[in-house]
Each structure stands twice: as structure tokens, then as C-alpha cells.
Amino acid sequence: MAITLERSEINAILKAGTLTRIQYLQLMSLILSGQNIDEDDYRLINQIFDRFRLGRISIVDS
DSSP states (O other), X not given: OOOOOOXXXXXXXXXXXXXXXXXXXXHHHHHHHTOOOOHHHHHHHHHHHHHHHHTSSEEEOO
């Protein structure tokens, strides 16, 4: 089963500054799965993890 997260969802996470635990796990699985991710998506996902590490994005339960 392929893990997918739409680019619009990724952009929404960056805009809102929050992500759910499920989205976090989906992003981690996507990066670690070795699936073909284009450079733009890879860059956006890295922005999310960078902002999370800096405290600019938080994880919410929902």
C-alpha cells in the first residue's frame, strides 16, 4: 500500500503551522519508504520537519 499525502495537504500544514499525528506518520513513512518523490515535494516535506524542529509547527490531536 502506497502512502500518499497530497501537495495541497502539505501546503495546508505549512500555512496552518500544525499537523496531526497521522500526518506526521504519513510524512515520515513517505520519506523513509524510498518511494519516488519529486524534488519539490521533498523540499516541502523537509520544510515541515525543519519548522517542526524549530517549534514553528506543532502536532495536534484530532
